[in-house]
Every structure is written in structure tokens, then in C-alpha cells.
Amino acid sequence: MMTTNELRVSVIAAFLAAAACAPRPPTAPPVPAPVPVMLPPAPPPVVERAPIPDVNPALPAVPHVTGPLEIKVVYPPAEHLIQSRDSNFVFGSVGNGDAGLTVNGVLTPVWPNGAFMAWVPNPPADSPRYEIVATTGLDTVRLTRPVRIALPPPAVPLPRDTATPGDTLPPGVPPPTAGAQRPPADTVTRLSPVLYASLIGPAVYPSDTDRVVTGYAITGGLQRWFLMPGTVVKVIETRGTDAHVQLDSSQVIRIAKSDLTMLAPSYKPIRLRAGAFRVQARDEWTDIVIPLSARPAHLVEVRPGELSLILYNTSTTRKRPVTVRGTAAGYLASARSEREGQSVRYTFALRGPAYGYLPLWEEKGLRFRIRRPPAIDSTAPLKGLTIAVDPGHPPIGATGPTGLWEPVPALAVGLRTEALLREKGANVAMTRTTDSAVALNDRPAMARRANSHAFVSIHFNAVPDGINPIRVNGTATYHYHLHSFTLAEEVQRALVRQLSLRDNGVKRDNFAVIRGTWMPSVLAEGAFLIMPDQEAAIRTPEYQERYARGIVEGLESYFRALARARR
Incomplete structure (x- = not known):
């Protein structure tokens, strides 16, 4: 007979055995871990951008900038008076080359470095401002640039000096006071009797031609008279700040009072009476x-192979023309004097192209000095010559869209030009080698005192209101005197080849630094600093080198040709 404990153990064992033999319920499959859903990346924001005009592959690449948006307008400055008739340019930078930009709603190109150049209609006179908006799609900034608009003069006819019954005046125009006169602001005042005046001087040094008084044609244009201080002139009338000076019966010019x-x-x-001249x-x-007994008013004219000197209000002791032959070894072939109305004309035939000259006053006489071109080795045309290099500005100077100031790259190009010229065996007279300002008239004077054989002034261009720089940018070379024209041609040809613009x-223009007469003188505007791609190129040593090489190649070509032209 089983005890109670034995019975309990037996029952448990039987239960366990039955449980072991019973079929097992199916096992539930494991629950998989959630799989993250990979969404496609969000598309970049769509930014409407104006295409960059006239991409020039020959320029160094414009660097790509992706900084924060910040609109900086270089031009026009706030409250600037816009002088154009209907449209004008606005330029500056936005800090990001991927930005889209509008100026008064006009889509404007932005270059990769964030610089921009807009050509837009002038804002209305009753709302004279530019609203500038830049956006990357993720960020947008705005700037308002207030300006002033030059208004055209009202098209209202002026009333007559007196109003009589029956006269009809334009609406809003009050009748004038009877007999009232309304002369223009710059009234011409005739002097009766005429007066005489002395041109202010004296020059810095004896026989120095660097201090001159400039006379201008009454009708405008580029003709200039460069007169010696101490010359006495006849003043026949005044107008505003000018005096009208009569040189002889057929020539009147204006000179600042x-x-x-x-x-x-x-x-x-x-x-004045001129005695017999000598060579x-x-x-x-x-x-x-x-x-001569006193300084004469004079004019020098340059023609190919010839110079003419006109002495106004001067007679001679000879009634017939006088011709004197030059020496066999000299550059002057002949000199001829003849009366011409109330003046005397001297004509100097040369044995080659005109190269340089100086009128020098000495006690009781005028010495007209004609410069002979230097001896030139055609295989090394710059060797032994002295070249004046003038890095343009300061003071003043243009500024580019990202803030590059013209005097800075002008100096960099000038210093590189100096180095290349010295490699060619030339001596170099630099008008500046630092950031210090040099006065305009001092620059050609420095070149003359160094007895330079050529003068080159280095600049970067801009345009005034109303001219579209996107259409007119490029390379230009300027001269004033005719004997500088050939040098300007050669420098221009070489710069275009090097700068690819x-x-x-x-062009001929009356720039102060190229009015010197002792040597051929030119001013180069190599590139447009206000155009974004050209400003970016100008910043690079590569492009500065190309500018300098263009100048040196132009000088070499000029002097090589000059050696062939001498006879």
C-alpha cells in the first residue's frame, strides 16, 4: 500500500510523462525589427538666375564663392545723382555666386564670385531708388539704394523781355518786369578798351617747360595751346571763369582767369620781332x-617727318622766306621761316619721324629743341633706353564690384613691367613704387627729367553714367600728340593679343600725363575694372603678368620700327 507521499510523486510523474508525449503548439514567428524608410533627398531650391553675358574663356577662371548673402553696392553710392537719360548700371557683390538677383525687378547676372553688374532703367523721379533682392532659395536679403535723378530742363519757352497787351505767355510763366534783361549765367563781357595780362609763373627751373598755361579752343575739341609762364596776352572779353585771349587777328582762345x-x-x-634764326x-x-625780345604765344604742329612752330603776333626782319639746311649728320634736314599774317611760321623738315621737342625760353630768345631718336639695336631694341613707367593713380581711381581699387593692380602691373624692362636691358624711371599719391603733372615732369625715351601710364577702365559697360568693355590705348600715335598703335596691338579682350x-584724348612733348607718351586702359570677370582676372598675378608683357612687347615693336624708319 502506497503512502500519501509516494502517491503524490507517482501522480506528478505520470503528469509529466503525459505532458512530454502531448503534441507541442506551433511556435510564433519572431516579430521583425522596423526597417527605416529612405526618402529621396529634397531637391535644391529653384533659383532663377540671369545668364552671365559673353563668357570669355581666355580669362582666368572666376573663383566660386558660396558665402553668406550680403548685398554690397559699389556704384552708385547712396544719394548719387544719376546723369543718364533713361538707363544706367548698378554693380557690386552679394557674397554668393549661386545667388539669384534682381534690381528693381530686373533679373541681373551674378558671377561665380558673387559680383554682379546690372543694366536697368532709371527709377522714376518720384521714387528714386533701386530695390535689390538676392536669394539662394534658402535665404533672401534685400537692400534699398536711394539715388537722385537728374531732371531734364523744362520745355517751356522763355518769354520776351517785355510783355505788352495781347501777348500770351505759357501757363505758369509770370510776366517779366518791363525791360528786365535775362543774360545767361556765363555772360560774355567785352572789354573796351582791351586789357593785357601776363600768364602766371614762373617755372620751377630756368628753361623748364613742365609748368605751362593751357589755352583751349573757343569751340571746344581737343586742340590745346601750351604757353610759357610770363607770356603777355591780349584779353578781349571774359565769360564766367574764362578769359578770351586774342593771339592774332584770326585766332582767339580761352584761358582760365x-x-x-x-x-x-x-x-x-x-x-615782337624775331631776328635771324640759327641752327x-x-x-x-x-x-x-x-x-626775341619777349616770350611769344606759340603753337607747335606735328606732321609725319615735320614740325611747325607758329609764333603769334610776331614779325621778322626778313620779308621773304628763309631756308637753312641742316648738317649732314644731324636729324634736321632743313628749317624754313616765313610770315603768315600777323605771325611767323617755322617749318622743320626731319630725316625721320618726329620723336620729341621742347620750346625753351632763354634771356632774349626762344630755343626750340628737336629731339633725335636714340640709337637702337633692332635685335635688342630696348637695351640702353630709359622707359618711364607710370602706375596710374592715386589719388582717386575706379573701384571694381568686389572692391578692388585701381591704384593697387596698377602698381602691381607697373612693378612687373619694370622687372621685364630691366630683363631687356632698359633703364626704368618709375613715377611711383608705393601707395603714396603723386600729382598728375609731376608724372610727365619726372619722365622728362630722367630723359626718358618713352612714357607709359597704366590704368584700368570704367565708364560714365548712361554707357553700358557690358557692351563697350575692352582694351584701349590713348595718346595726345601725333608723334605718340605709332607707340600707341604698337602698345594697343600687343595688349589686345595678351589680354584677349x-x-x-x-584714341586721342587730353589726359594730363600724356601731354609731355619730349618723348612719345601713351596711356593704356588694359581692362575694365568694373566688369566682374575682368576685375577677377586683374586680381591674379597671371593676368598682371600678361598686361606687363603686352606693354613691353609694344615698346619693343615701336622702337624696332623706329630704327627702320630713321634715314
Whole structure:
């Protein structure tokens, strides 16, 4: 008989055995871990952008900038008076080359470095401002640039000096006071009797031509008279800040009143009489010495192979023309004097192209010095020559869209030009080698005192209001005197080849630094600093080197051709 404990154990064992033999319920499959859903990346925001005009593959690549948006307008400055008729340019930078930009709603190109150049209609006169908006799609910034708009003069006819019954005046125009006169602001005042004045001086050094008084044609244009201080002139009338000066019966010019010292009304003018001239030949120049009792008003004209000197209000002791032959070894072939109305004309035939000249006043005489071109080795045309290099500015100077100031790259190009010229065996007279300002008139004076054989001024261009720089940018070279034209041609040709920009040609203009007469003088505007791609190129040593090489190649070509032209 089983005990109670034995029975309990037996029952448990039987239960366990039955449980082991019973079929097992199916096992539930494991629950898989959630799989993350990979969504496609969000598309970049769509930014409407204006295409960049006229991409020039020959320029260094514009660097790509992706900084924060910040609109900086370089031009026009706030409250600037816009002088254009209907449209104008606006330029600056936005800090990000991927931005889209509008100026007064006009889509505007942005270059990869964030610089922009807009050509837009002028804002209305009753709302004179540019609303500028830049966006990357993720960020948007705005800037308002207030300006002023030059208004055209009202098209209202002026009333007559008196109003009589029956006259009809335009609406809003009050009748004038009877007999009232309304002369223009710059009224011409005739002097009766005429007065005489002395041109202000004296020059810094004896026989120095660097200090001159400039006379201008009454009708405008580029003609200039460069007169010696101490010359006495006849003033026949005044207008505003100018005096009208009569040189002879057929020639009247204008001179600033500030350049004159009026003489006493009792002054009695001296009729100038030129004595027999003589020729003095030297190795580097030939002098024509003309005896005179006082400084004459004069004009020099340059033609191929010829110079003319006109002495106004001057007579000669000879009634017939006089011709003197030059020496066999000299550069002057002949000199001829003849009367021409109330003046005397001297004509100098040369044995080659005109190269340089100086009118020098000495006691009781005028010495007209004609410069002979230097001896040139055609295989090394710059060797032994002295070249004046003038890095343009400061003071003033243009500024590009990202803030590059013209004097900075002009100096960099000038210093590189100096190095290349020295490699060619030339001596170099630099008008500046630092950031310090040099006065305009001091620059050609420095070149003359160094007896330089050529003068080159280095600049970068901009345009005034109303001219579209996107259409007119390029390379140009300027001269003033005719004997500088050939040098300008050669420098222009070489710069266009090196800088790969539009050929804007050789131009004549009255820039102070190229009015010197002792040597051929030119001013180069290599590239447009206000165009974004050209400003970016100008920043690079590579492009500065190309500019310098263009100048040196142009000088080499000019002097090589000059060696062939001498006879």
C-alpha cells in the first residue's frame, strides 16, 4: 500500500510523462525589427538666375564663392545723382555666386564670385531708388539704394523781355518786369578798351617747360595751346571763369582767369620781332635759336617727318622766306621761316619721324629743341633706353564690384613691367613704387627729367553714367600728340593679343600725363575694372603678368620700327 507521499510523486510523474508525449503548439514567428524608410533627398531650391553675358574663356577662371548673402553696392553710392537719360548700371557683390538677383525687378547676372553688374532703367523721379533682392532659395536679403535723378530742363519757352497787351505767355510763366534783361549765367563781357595780362609763373627751373598755361579752343575739341609762364596776352572779353585771349587777328582762345595776372590799363604792348634764326646741332638734339625780345604765344604742329612752330603776333626782319639746311649728320634736314599774317611760321623738315621737342625760353630768345631718336639695336631694341613707367593713380581711381581699387593692380602691373624692362636691358624711371599719391603733372615732369625715351601710364577702365559697360568693355590705348600715335598703335596691338579682350582701338584724348612733348607718351586702359570677370582676372598675378608683357612687347615693336624708319 502506497503512502500519501509516494502517491503524490507517482501522480506528478505520470503528469509529466503525459505532458512530454502531448503534441507541442506551433511556435510564433519572431516579430521583425522596423526597417527605416529612405526618402529621396529634397531637391535644391529653384533659383532663377540671369545668364552671365559673353563668357570669355581666355580669362582666368572666376573663383566660386558660396558665402553668406550680403548685398554690397559699389556704384552708385547712396544719394548719387544719376546723369543718364533713361538707363544706367548698378554693380557690386552679394557674397554668393549661386545667388539669384534682381534690381528693381530686373533679373541681373551674378558671377561665380558673387559680383554682379546690372543694366536697368532709371527709377522714376518720384521714387528714386533701386530695390535689390538676392536669394539662394534658402535665404533672401534685400537692400534699398536711394539715388537722385537728374531732371531734364523744362520745355517751356522763355518769354520776351517785355510783355505788352495781347501777348500770351505759357501757363505758369509770370510776366517779366518791363525791360528786365535775362543774360545767361556765363555772360560774355567785352572789354573796351582791351586789357593785357601776363600768364602766371614762373617755372620751377630756368628753361623748364613742365609748368605751362593751357589755352583751349573757343569751340571746344581737343586742340590745346601750351604757353610759357610770363607770356603777355591780349584779353578781349571774359565769360564766367574764362578769359578770351586774342593771339592774332584770326585766332582767339580761352584761358582760365586764375592763370592770368591782369596788367595796368596803361600797359603798352610790345610788337615782337624775331631776328635771324640759327641752327645748333648736337648728338641727341638740334636747337633752333630765335632771337626775341619777349616770350611769344606759340603753337607747335606735328606732321609725319615735320614740325611747325607758329609764333603769334610776331614779325621778322626778313620779308621773304628763309631756308637753312641742316648738317649732314644731324636729324634736321632743313628749317624754313616765313610770315603768315600777323605771325611767323617755322617749318622743320626731319630725316625721320618726329620723336620729341621742347620750346625753351632763354634771356632774349626762344630755343626750340628737336629731339633725335636714340640709337637702337633692332635685335635688342630696348637695351640702353630709359622707359618711364607710370602706375596710374592715386589719388582717386575706379573701384571694381568686389572692391578692388585701381591704384593697387596698377602698381602691381607697373612693378612687373619694370622687372621685364630691366630683363631687356632698359633703364626704368618709375613715377611711383608705393601707395603714396603723386600729382598728375609731376608724372610727365619726372619722365622728362630722367630723359626718358618713352612714357607709359597704366590704368584700368570704367565708364560714365548712361554707357553700358557690358557692351563697350575692352582694351584701349590713348595718346595726345601725333608723334605718340605709332607707340600707341604698337602698345594697343600687343595688349589686345595678351589680354584677349575686345579691341577698343587707339584714341586721342587730353589726359594730363600724356601731354609731355619730349618723348612719345601713351596711356593704356588694359581692362575694365568694373566688369566682374575682368576685375577677377586683374586680381591674379597671371593676368598682371600678361598686361606687363603686352606693354613691353609694344615698346619693343615701336622702337624696332623706329630704327627702320630713321634715314
